[in-house]
Amino acid sequence: MSWLQSREQRELMEQIKASRSRLYRIAFAWCHDAALADDLAQEALTRGLSRLDQLRESAKFMSWLSSILNRCWIDYLRARRSDVDDEQLSELPSDLPGPDSHAERQETVNRVRNAIAALPLGQRQVVTLVDLEGFSYAEVAEVLEIPIGTVMSRLCRARGSLKELLTEQVAAKPRLRSVK
Amino acid sequence: MNDAKKFSDERLNAFVDNQLGTQECDEILTAMATDAELGQRLCELRSIKELVRHAYGRVPDTRRPANRHLSIWSSALAAGVTLVIGVSIGWWGHQTTSAQASTGEVASWSERLFATEPARILIHLDSSQPEQMDAALDLAEAYLAKAGSARVEVIANNRGLDLLRARTTPYAARIASIKSHHERVGFIACGQTIARLRGGGEDVALIPQAALTRTAIEHVAERVQQGWTYLKI
Known part of the structure; x- marks a missing residue:
C-alpha cells in the first residue's frame, strides 16, 4: 500500500506541476494580464484540489481543471459586470489593452495577440483551448458548458476574424504564409 | 461545381483540427487535389492555427507587481x-x-x-x-x-x-x-x-x-x- 500511495503521490505531483503552467498559458491567452492569469491559474488549482473527489477519470484531469479555470474567469468577469448573464459575457466585445505594453514581444507575436485580444470572449476562449491545448471540440464543449455546435460556430467566426484582423494589421507587411 | 463551395468553413475548421472521421477527411483530401481554392482556404486556416500557437509559445513570467492589490477573490x-x-x-x-x-x-x-x-x-x-x-x-x-x-x-x-x-x-x-x-x-x-x-x-x-x-x-x-x-x- 505504501508503494501505491507513493506512486499516486508522484503522479499527482507530476500532473499538478504540468497543469499549472498550462492553466497559466490558457488564462494569459484569455486575459493578457500576467498577474491576473497567475491568480486565475492558482485559484483554479486550489479549487481543483479541494474537489478532486469529483474527478473520476484521471485522463480528463486537464480538461476538468480547464472547466474550473473557466468558472474562475467567469466569476472574475461577473465581479466586474454583474449586469450581464453568461451568454452575454461570451459575446462582450474585448476591452483588453492588448499586449503592446510588453516591449519584448516579437512583432508577429504582438500582432497575433492583438488580434486575439480583439475577439469577443467566447470566441477567444474556444480558439485558445483548441489551438493551445489541443482539446477536441467535445472537450471544449464540456469545459465551457456549451453545445458542440456553438464551439464550431465560435471557432469558425474566431478564425475568420483573426484572418481579417491580421490581414488589416499587416497590410503593409508580408502576407500570411501557409504552414505545413 | 467548385469543391471549395461544397465544404463549409466549419467543416474545414474541423478538418484542420482533426475532428472529422476518416470518410469526411478523404472527401476533402480528394477534392484538394483538383481545387486550388480549397487548398488555399485550408492553408489559411492552418496558418491561423499555427500563429495562435506561436503567439503563446512563450508567455510572460508569472511575476506579480509588488504594489498590485488583488481583490478579485x-x-x-x-x-x-x-x-x-x-x-x-x-x-x-x-x-x-x-x-x-x-x-x-x-x-x-x-x-x-x-x-x-x-x-x-x-x-x-x-x-x-x-x-x-x-x-x-x-x-x-x-x-x-x-x-x-x-x-x-x-x-x-x-x-x-x-x-x-x-x-x-x-x-x-x-x-x-x-x-x-x-x-x-x-x-x-x-x-x-x-x-x-x-x-x-x-x-x-x-x-x-x-x-x-x-x-x-x-x-x-x-x-x-x-x-x-x-x-x-
Whole structure:
C-alpha cells in the first residue's frame, strides 16, 4: 500500500506541476494580464484540489481543471459586470489593452495577440483551448458548458476574424504564409 | 461545381483540427487535389492555427507587481473557510485499488487511514487582509488547544505570505507565542511566491518561525494526499 500511495503521490505531483503552467498559458491567452492569469491559474488549482473527489477519470484531469479555470474567469468577469448573464459575457466585445505594453514581444507575436485580444470572449476562449491545448471540440464543449455546435460556430467566426484582423494589421507587411 | 463551395468553413475548421472521421477527411483530401481554392482556404486556416500557437509559445513570467492589490477573490473567499477532508482519496484511492477491492472496501480503507491518525490540519491563507490572517491564527490555536496531539500547519502564499514576512506581518509576536507553546505547529511559506516577489525586486525576509516549501499548491496536494484536513481561509 505504501508503494501505491507513493506512486499516486508522484503522479499527482507530476500532473499538478504540468497543469499549472498550462492553466497559466490558457488564462494569459484569455486575459493578457500576467498577474491576473497567475491568480486565475492558482485559484483554479486550489479549487481543483479541494474537489478532486469529483474527478473520476484521471485522463480528463486537464480538461476538468480547464472547466474550473473557466468558472474562475467567469466569476472574475461577473465581479466586474454583474449586469450581464453568461451568454452575454461570451459575446462582450474585448476591452483588453492588448499586449503592446510588453516591449519584448516579437512583432508577429504582438500582432497575433492583438488580434486575439480583439475577439469577443467566447470566441477567444474556444480558439485558445483548441489551438493551445489541443482539446477536441467535445472537450471544449464540456469545459465551457456549451453545445458542440456553438464551439464550431465560435471557432469558425474566431478564425475568420483573426484572418481579417491580421490581414488589416499587416497590410503593409508580408502576407500570411501557409504552414505545413 | 467548385469543391471549395461544397465544404463549409466549419467543416474545414474541423478538418484542420482533426475532428472529422476518416470518410469526411478523404472527401476533402480528394477534392484538394483538383481545387486550388480549397487548398488555399485550408492553408489559411492552418496558418491561423499555427500563429495562435506561436503567439503563446512563450508567455510572460508569472511575476506579480509588488504594489498590485488583488481583490478579485475576496468576495468569494471572505465568506469563510472551505473544508475538505482527505479529498484525494476518493479519486486516487479508487483509481489504484479498484483492481483489488470493491468500492465499499476502498471506502473502508480510507476510513481506516483517517481513524488511525491524530488530527492533522492544514490551513491555507492566500490573503493579506488582517481579518483573514486573524482567522487563520484563530483556527490554528483552536485546533491546538482542542486536540493536544494535533499537528497543525499554516501555509501562506500569494498575498497571504505577508503573514510570514518580517516587514509586513502584524502578528509576529502572536506567531512566536504559538510556536513557543506548541511543538506540533508549523508556519510554511510558499517558495514560488517568494521567488516571484524577489524577481520583482522586493526584499523578502521571513520571520524566524517560518519554514519554506517549494510551492504552496504542491504542499497542499501532498498533505491532502496524506489525509490531512485542509482548511482554505
